[in-house]
Amino acid sequence: MNRTEVRDALFPNCPIRNILSRIGDKWSLLVLFTLETNSTQRFKELQRNIPDISQKMLTATLKMLEADGLVRREAFPEIPPRVEYSLADKGKSFLPHIDSLIAWAMDNMGDIMESRKQYLLK
Template sequence: MEKSLKEYLAAEPGTMDCPVRSVLDRIGDKWATLVLLVLDDVDALRFNEVHKAIGGISQKMLTVTLKTLEADGLVSRTMYPQIPPRVEYALTPRGRSLLPHIHGLVEWSKEHMREILASRAAYVA
């Protein structure tokens, strides 16, 4: 029998018993969603191209983020044996299947950001 959302959310943190937490932990960090969006409109990008497209991310954090997304099967890494070595990153079919949901969140954010900022200001005041 399928678990209810309440049962998933009540699962022990850090376990795979809650797919919602598990996925949000991965894509909800500061950079993962931006990396997925950068890779959305291209076949593949090299590391430096991804780095340049996302302002403010360090090379180390980009490396960690790409490895995490690769481990989850959302991004593929292809290394070409040439001098100098060439490595390209691309979305996998699983990564592409996540994009409509991310785009929905982007649209919702654009639509509601003004009100959210006003609420934050009112809360602080």
């Protein structure tokens, strides 16, 4: 059991801690944002659009987001097999909050970086 699973098991009724532990990792918001901007995508497309993510991390992140009902995975019975990922309705309802967070980060990043610099100079 990893840290997130332990934390979720210890505090299952705390919505803030539970949800933030799932989406507050390095990749989840980027995957959701990428699916927002590019709609339905195959695995390799997602991997190309998030160049720093490893195949293993993308797989794990997609599984977690699918388990939480934020991402929808659709497998097509073709040869070769085709799998597409898109935002589920719950993921779409989360988009305005992601967009607000991105806007806030863009508006404040310069000030935050300057504050960090000043803090280190103390």
